[in-house]
Amino acid sequence: MSLIVQKYGGTSMGSVERIQNVARRVAKWHAAGHQVIVVPSAMSGETNRLLGLAKELSAQPDPREQDMLAATGEQASSALLAMALIAQGVPARSYAGWQVPVRTDNSYTRARIRAIEGTRIREDLDAGRVVIVTGFQGVDEDGNITTLGRGGSDTSAVAVAAALQASECLIFTDVDGVYTTDPRVVPAARRMKVVSFEEMLEMASLGSKVLQIRSVEFAGKYQVPVRVLSSLTDPLIPLEEEMASGTLITFEEDQKMEAAVVSGIAFSRDEAKFTLRAVPDTPGVAYSILGPIAAANIDVDMILQNVSVQGMTDFSFTVNRNDALRTHDLLSTQVGPAVGAGEIVYDDTVCKVSIVGIGMRSHAGVASAMFRTLSQEGINIQMISTSEIKTSVIIDDKYMELAVRALHKTFELDQEK
Template identity: 60%
Template sequence: MSLIVQKFGGTSVGTIERIEQVADKVARFRGDGHSVVVVVSAMSGETNRLIALAHEIQDRPVPRELDVLVSTGEQVTTALLSMALNKRGVKAKSYNGSQVRILTDDAHTKARIRDIDDERLHADLDEGYVVVVAGFQGVDEQGNITTLGRGGSDTTAVALAAALKADECQIYTDVDGVYTTDPRVVDGARRLDRITFEEMLEMASMGSKVLQIRAVEFAGKYNVPLRVLHSFKEGPGTLIALEDSSQMETPTIAGIAFNRDEAKLTVVGVPDMPGIAHRILGPIGDANIEVDVIVQNVADDKTTDFTFTVARGDLNRAQDVLKQVAEDINARDVRSDSKIAKVSVVGVGMRSHAGVASQAFAALAEVGINIQMITTSEIKISVIIEEKFLELAVRALHSSFGLDKEPQDETPA
């Protein structure tokens, strides 16, 4: 039988009733003969409650002590789930990150996993225990409790699956898989049976919230098959794995992702000379502001308009930085637009199919949507458009690429 790592998020363990339901599900897997490691988050709302308590004491809590505090949320869930499993006659043991020894660096509140000591876990699994591990946390070389930041429980699950060489890492959430796009925007959005690590990474980075980017990166690096499943509904979910060259069904496009959290900045009348991009973006980077799409156009008068996008929440800080930059480089003006959005067409099939870009641009033109900026990668085409046209653009692209239809067998006759 298989070794499976299962991860349940805060909503899935948000109440005692739901913890009991999770215990039923885990018990069924154990009853089928599988070895099971379970990773759990804190009960929904608990981490926010603990952080709020910290801020009642300090405006800026000491990171080390904040990690000690918020790590308790997951420990509560591990103990409760282990009790629920034992009540069902399933042997279970709970562990926090330091007991398993999930070794991390010492970057409190955003630590990175360095190593996992799997000896104790293997011993328990060999004795027939279900091992329940607190997600989101670890311990540094000095024995200090650390936390992994946003999406940390997903990362814990994938890291454990890699260390244990698990057959599959199952991520249970409030959706039943990865869809071709957000079903709330497109009625015909279809659940994907399978998607590659590369496609999922692009979908996650472009705005899909099903999985955290760090977890997908980790899974791809160590080739850990991931499966996204609904916590309380039965179904096959979506498998995220390496590209399978033997598959007969090879759709060109996997999905349409989008992100509303975008703002655009343009430095107008920039002197066209070597090093100017660094003089603009260097101070932006120094301010710890991440830049996304970049476009530079050169005019006849030897000046350029330099345009780039940032997260909407960083717009005001970026503007403040650029005002000084514009003065230093003798640019004419700094302009901004916070009412934009990014829409992305994603699919590994782009590598072997020509005309994807032209088809996407034609679909947008047909519904009267103007493209402001374009960026591409080997398996992705992203456009920046006015935010008010976002849902129309997603629907148009989804329909143009036939994502509401089941993929056809492309094997030659």
């Protein structure tokens, strides 16, 4: 008997029939003698419906009240799942975040989990019940409802698994695992059976949308084994088969370290590049430019400062495309004049392509193989950044698919290792 946490996304909870299917799958695990905690998202469309009402009332809804509103979606789906289980003869009980409690800080709409009290859940599990914990939400120390932000149910599930020392956290979703890259771009993309937590973290942060990045951070911090797998299979698929499906995110590096140098290719079009031309190259200029950007809560990703020519340099950086307007505003009204920059150049036709792999730690020449491939395809590299286990480049976004396909082939990701 082991303790398993299972998270189901909004699509999996999207209708009465689908909720009944989730209940069948959970009942199967329960019948096999496992203790099961389920973390459901709101029924698909519900969070958007609620936030749509809020937006009609206010362009910027009060954050506390927005959380109060949005949290109802998961409370409803959790109660419905409990009913479905009970109707199938499985004892079950649902808890809202505050009932567990899932304690968070008070950053409404993007709160962070501080602690999860496991006593009540443990009692129910020991009494043979399936426990359902609302995803996405918690309670601050003053008893206000908070939410974790979009995709927060993944984080809830991993946090619950960590707090109760579950043997595995299963993230059921509408894809059947994590792929070497997006199969819509590279049909030969291959599902990874295992991926290391660090690789997954890079993949998530680089635009692969299978898991919310904070859930991966949580999994890493608390060493929770997480498996991403499909909720679209027959709910009564044998347990062993289910446990061998999907992608396991692991901490036991040696399982696969020997084999792959590059595990996957991530990419993202959510990039915008800014260049300040002819900036006087004085000490502290980088801080003068990026300080105000950071102060406005805009995340800067890549940074490039050209060599100085006659005491002047070009300074480039990228931000998320959603922040492009605000960044442009800051640069043109504030930062540019302050540092005495020349022209401000803005480019939102760029993308980021990254190779990720723990093997890069111990293998030289991986980055140069990437650059060679891009060069052979005639793709100009505008910016480069590297970390221990990834290399990212900014290129013209019309070459994105071409670059991803070529790199996928270069690193033989279509071949099982």
